[in-house]
Amino acid sequence: MEDATGPKHDGPESGGQIDRRKGRMATDVASLLRERISTGEMPPGERLREVQLCEEFGVSRTPVREAFRTLAAEGLVDLLPNRSVVVSKLQADDVRHLIVVFAEVEALAARLACERITDDEIKEIGRLLNEMVDCHGQRERAAYLKLNQKIHRRTIEISGNPVLLAVWQSLAPQIERARALPNLDSSRWTDALFEHSKMFTALATRDGAQLAELTRQHFLNALPYINESIAESA
Template sequence: MNQSNATPLLLRTRGMAAEIAARLRVMIDEGEMPPGARIDEKEMCAAFDVSKTPLREALKVLVSEGRVTHRQYNGYRVAAIDLDDLASTFEMLHGLETMAGELVQQRVSGTQLAAIGAKHRRMAECHNAGKRLEYFRLNQQIHQMIVDAAANPVLSTIYATLMSKVHRARGAANTDMLRWSESMEEHEAILAALDDPTHADLPQILRAHSENTAREVLAVLNRTRTDTAPARDAGMMPEVSGEPEEVAGSNQR
């Protein structure tokens, strides 16, 4: 057996699969592919200009991560979001935001304040230009920067882990957010509290912003799930790669 010829092909396939998985991961996490969306293999192969082999390898990785589900005869779908788990995660984040604000009062440095302010100004520019996706990414970075300024590595690690759990939900809701301007105003209040030498109102402002975000994200996802349920129940979703649809109601959001 001539392994010297087979190995490079295998490595190229795995390399392509990793790249496809990374690109799909971003599309899912940032809401371009919403929860419950059917993944059409033919369309994806055409979009990435690849065969089905690396695409399916990539999808297997995303299945193992919980971002994608697969059922025989029903194909691949973006995984639903567990709203009960999401609500519980947000509750934890509210407390962490408050704790971070309290610690920042005592520990934040001038250099950190300047970096957060610069990032905030970039985010405001994206808001004014209607660049929602870039705004969303900068928003996430600012929150982590504030938590990191609390100078508690355990807090930073736990916060980052929980934020990764809600990132996809926030991305899914981000395409339908009605309170974008309100969120921007809340970030202005956060920056003003940071600029205050005492930072006295920061813990309360951070918590209120976290609670408002959670309320909107959960409302949008609940509304989306309700609005799309009749189409699924009626079997109106299109087929994937020519495979027949399963009984209506399976794998729903």
């Protein structure tokens, strides 16, 4: 569209951070698309046309198509046979269902992490939490969210269960998508931070049952905000 004289591929275009080494292109394309979908840059319902993405990334259709399969298995896009691939819809119900499951996944991770966490790791999480508090003070929401995700990811990693990590990784992008909805997170920002504080106390004292319950509630508390948020985005 931007250039009708389509050069097939002449190197990475502006913004196309594709590693053109053999064997990584499909994976890289999947990562880039995953990122765009997670952040909401590609909103639910958007059609993904193969050739358009090919030209943008400077690759052929094959790696793009393979990336689609990966994303489809992750639930980020729907493959409509013989029709376009579209970013999967994020209905209010879906998000609610997602959060219920995610809360349980995180609760399990929290419980397991309490059994295994080292003193050093407790310090590490503590540092991250402090940074997060600072971000809140300076209203740096993007940085806050990055730290927030990092804390949760580290907790899963510390739990030492690779299956749990895999499940978490498959759901996390969807949660990020939901977070990109207006006001879902921001109206809960301060409360969420206090909850994190309490959670850290439970973690530092290795109180698994308590941490699991706090974690579960941390996510379930977001539920009431969902309807409002989805409605606004529509």
